[in-house]
Amino acid sequence: MKLWGGRFEKTTDALVEDFHSSISFDQRLYKQDVQGSIAHARMLGQVGVISPAEADQIIQGLHGILEDIQSGKVEFEVGAEDIHMNIEKLLTERIGVVGKKVHTGRSRNDQVALDLRLFLRAEIDKTKDLMATLIRTLLDIAQEHKETWMPGYTHLQKAQPITFSHHVLAYTQMFLRDMGRFNDTRKRLNFSPLGSGAMAGTTFHLDRESVAKELGFDGVTLNSLDGVSDRDFALEFLGATSIAMMHLSRLCEELVLWSSGEFQFITMDDGYSTGSSIMPQKKNPDVAELVRGKTGRVYGDLIALLTVMKGLPLAYNKDMQEDKEQVFDAIDTIQKSLLVVEPMLRTMKVNREVMARGAKGGFTNATDLADYLAKKNVPFREAHEIVGRIVLYCTKKGCGLEDLKLEEFKEFSDVFSEDLFERIGIEYCVRERKLTGGPAPETVSRAIELSTQELEKLI
Template structure:
């Protein structure tokens, strides 16, 4: 008989039994459910709702069930619907009728809200560790390439020379913001809904704060309706995960481009590449491509839960059973991506010569030529127009700005002097940009130092 079956005269239809059950996926919450029940049982004993002896029997029984599940000795039942009722059923079978007192002052509504918060809190902590490892790897790569010159791009057209370190540090900033978002999400979710009951609390004299503190929460939710119906914390995690995946995808997109024969800026390690079943010469950056592809999956998880929640009246509705699969999928996806991207970056080979060649082409020093003129007193807008004409001239001749002779420059304007070529040399163009946030080696080194401090 169902634990809720007293009001019903008929058994649940077999099709509904399967459709209604969530044990196939929410069994992942077994540890959180048991720990939440242990805290609840201990609190019930402390406030005298049940005896201390009954509370201890429940706690011992629950911990034994936890050990058996972790040992693979428990098979969950679809007929018991979900992880909560499976655990309660197992407990009652093991310790007798006293197990039926566990649910006193509690509903599955506040129970599942508690479990999901506990689960996400733990997974956020794990995700933070993985993300910090990725950031450290990027910082190490940046330290190695403070003077690896490369072209920077806008509109996928060569723009100005920078360094590979400067480019990688842009992703460090993105991932540091992701870490902050994870910390903020964790902070907001760390309140306990246990004690909200089905939606209106309970008449039992529960000590909500005792259970909350035992479970590591900072406090308790202050409205029982919101306590059971809030999934903002899950949505916030999914939004944070989506932004993080977007950052991973942008980086992987560039790795895919840079590994092409046209660029040859990097070479992927064989361990993070695959071949073709028909073209023997192929070495494909499949790992980076898969991360790029899986980004859409996490976006879908966010949109799916937003759609589930958008029209729900207060308080709990069965629709909310659909929250867990989206959260589980996003957690699995983001963690797998972080796990594989970090060693992929660590093992890739950076082709410094190819990057340096790329930095010299495409008139990446044109802005520096205009700046040179502006420093000589020419209004920048006039300098910009004149340099544009010089670029057009060089483009037609198939030469770079540094290939024109001084006499030819002086024929254009008498402001050009011997110091011109030093000013438009690629290395000087980068080193001279010492402004905070710029690509000069000293500036980037300082950015690395500050970023490392931010990880502590």
């Protein structure tokens, strides 16, 4: 018989039983469900709703169930619908009628909200640990390549010379902000909804605060309707995860480009590449491509839950059972992605010489030539026009700026002198960009130091 079956005269239809059940996926919450029930039972004994002896009996029974689940001795029942009812049923079977008292003063509505908050809190911490490892690897790469010259791009066209270190540090900043978003999400979700009941609290004089403290929450939710119907903490997690996956996708997109025959900036390790079933020469960056593809999956999780929640009246509605699969999928996706991207980066080979050659092509020093004129009191817009004409001249001639003779430069402006050749050298162009946030090696060194400090604050 269902634990809620008192007012029903018929059993649930078999099709409904399967459609209604969530145990196939919410069994992942077993640890949090037991943890919450133990804290709830202890509080019930402390405030006198049940006797201390009954509370101890329930707690011991729950510990035994947890051990059996973790050792694979428990087979959950679809008929018991969800993880909450499965554990309560197991408890009653093990300790008898006392087990039926564990649900006093609570509802599955506040119970599932509690479980999901506990679960997300732990998974946020795990995700942050993985992201911190990735950031440390990026910082190591940046430290190694402070003088690895490469072209920077806008519109995927060569723009200005930078260092590989500087490029990598851009992603470090993105992931540091992602960690900040996960911290913000964790802070806002860390309030206990237990005691909200079905939607209007309970007439039992519960000590919500003691339960919250035992479970490591910062406090309790202040409105019972909100306590059971709120899922914005899950949406915020999915939002933060979607942004983090977007950053991973952009990084992986560049790895795909850089490892191509057209770029050859990097060589992917064999362990993180695959071959073709028909073309024996192929070495495909499938791991990076998969992360790029899985980003859309996480976006889908966010949109799905937003759509579920958008039209729901207060308080709890069964639609909200659809929250967990989206959250679980996003967690699995980002954690697996972080696990594979970090060693893929750590094992890749950076082709310094190819990058340096690329930095010298495409007139990446044209802005520096315009700056050279501006520093000699030529209005910048006029300097821009002069250099544009020089670039056109070089394009027709099939050479770079550094290949011209001084006499040729002087045909465009008498301001040019012999010192211009030093100023348009690629290394000089990069080293002179010492402004905070720039690519100069000394600036990059400081950025690595500050990023390392920021990481330690966020962990």
